[in-house]
Amino acid sequence: MDESDSKVDLCSVPLIALNVTVRKKLGLYLNPKHTVAADWTAVAETMGFSYLEIKNHEASRNPTKTVLDDWAARNSDASVGKLLSILEEVERKDIVEDLQPLIDEDVRKYIENQKKKDEPPVQVPEVDSCDPRTPERSLTVEDVPGGAPEMFDAFICYCHNDFEFVHEMIRELEQTDYKLKLCVFDRDVLPGSCVWTITSELIEKRCKRMVVVISDEYLDSDACDFQTKFALSLCPGARSKRLIPVVYKPMTKPFPSILRFLTICDYTRPCTQAWFWIRLAKALSLP
Numbered sequence: 557m558d559e560s561d562s563k564v565d566l567c568s569v570p571l572i573a574l575n576v577t578v579r580k581k582l583g584l585y586l587n588p589k590h591t592v593a594a595d596w597t598a599v600a601e602t603m604g605f606s607y608l609e610i611k612n613h614e615a616s617r618n619p620t621k622t623v624l625d626d627w628a629a630r631n632s633d634a635s636v637g638k639l640l641s642i643l644e645e646v647e648r649k650d651i652v653e654d655l656q657p658l659i660d661e662d663v664r665k666y667i668e669n670q671k672k673k674d675e676p677p678v679q680v681p682e683v684d685s686c687d688p689r690t691p692e693r694s695l696t697v698e699d700v701p702g703g704a705p706e707m708f709d710a711f712i713c714y715c716h717n718d719f720e721f722v723h724e725m726i727r728e729l730e731q732t733d734y735k736l737k738l739c740v741f742d743r744d745v746l747p748g749s750c751v752w753t754i755t756s757e758l759i760e761k762r763c764k765r766m767v768v769v770i771s772d773e774y775l776d777s778d779a780c781d782f783q784t785k786f787a788l789s790l791c792p793g794a795r796s797k798r799l800i801p802v803v804y805k806p807m808t809k810p811f812p813s814i815l816r817f818l819t820i821c822d823y824t825r826p827c828t829q830a831w832f833w834i835r836l837a838k839a840l841s842l843p
Contacts, residue, residue, distance in 0.1 A: 564663060566637030571628045572789050573636055573666035578658050583620040585651045594646035596620045602642045603627050615810050625814045629788045636663060695754055695762075696744045708739040709840050710800075711763035713783045716742075717773040721804045725767075734837040739763050752782065759787050765840055768801045770820075772809045788814065800839055 586596040600610050600623045609626075616622040628634045636659065643652050698706040714722050722740060729736045739745075739758055759766060766787045774780045787799055801815045804823040821839075823832050 564667065566640060566663065567635050569636045569663050569666060571624065571634045571636060571639060573662055574639075574659065575662050575665075578655060578662055579621055579624060581655055581658070582624070582651065583618050585648070585654075586620045587618065593650075594648055596623060598646045599623065599642055599648075602645055603631075609813075609816075612810070612816075613813060616813065622813050625785070626816070629814050630817050694746060695749070695757065696739075697746060698744070699746075705762060706744075707737070708744075708758075708763045709736045710765045710767050711739045711759050711783075711787075712741075712767050712769065713774075713780055713787075714769040715771070715773045715777040715780055718769045718771050718804070721769060725769075728833045729837055729840070734841070736837060736840050738767075751779070755779075755783055756786055759783065760790055765798050765800060767836070767840070768799055768815065770801050770803045770807070770811065770815070771805060772807050775809050775812060784812075784814065798839070800836065802836070 596619050613619045613622050696706045801818055802821045821836050
């Protein structure tokens with residue numbers, strides 16, 4: 557870092573600033589069990605994870621990554637500075653020293669990107685004040701050029717193997733007295749634009765909440781993984797843009813640890829199926 561970057565308070569830089577390379581290298585240092593040096597379990601314990609949570613994280617192929625994701629999701633103040641302090645607290649200064657150049661570079665890029673976002677847009681002088689302004693771009697089939705963007709009660713995060721259940725969700729929530737408006741990507745989004753850009757804009761600006769349909773197939777979907785982590789990054793701890801995990805069939809794989817702190821809407825239990833749609837509709841109807 558140059559002299560100006562050295563003054564950055566790393567405790568004010570969120571963990572999301574660290575890119576894939578740094579996270580992978582952290583895993584290489586912390587995933588192996590050590591008899592002398594502290595491993596990922598010591599880091600997780602210092603972060604505040606319980607014994608049972610740490611035991612559950614052991615099932616992950618990359619427990620360090622899982623712990624970092626979970627920590628960032630449940631703690632709004634999870635930051636680069638706090639992570640470095642934790643590594644020093646567990647006496648892994650060797651990791652801090654080895655990765656410092658990469659971390660500094662990630663922080664520098666993050667701050668530059670934030671500054672660009674904060675810059676006011678370039679104003680083009682208007683020749684005539686009566687000229688029509690550029691309309692907001694159309695993303696969904698119901699968008700009207702020049703009109704207000706289509707808004708939704710919830711974005712539905714799902715993989716294609718679970719589409720039959722999504723159809724049932726549409727029937728129960730949109731075509732009944734609940735009259736909720738769901739954003740279902742394959743039905744509502746216009747083709748031809750970048751998937752990641754459209755998804756991000758819909759989740760952040762057009763949907764009040766997000767329903768995550770959890771299944772074994774969901775765990776293997778890169779798109780679902782991106783959507784879930786993006787939504788969590790908007791509201792650490794899911795306090796403002798509430799995420800609602802839904803399980804509709806038995807799973808053979810572990811439930812995603814990043815969502816374990818959220819209340820689940822479970823369709824697999826026959827004794828509670830009668831209340832399932834009522835509970836879900838009520839949660840989506842809240843302001």
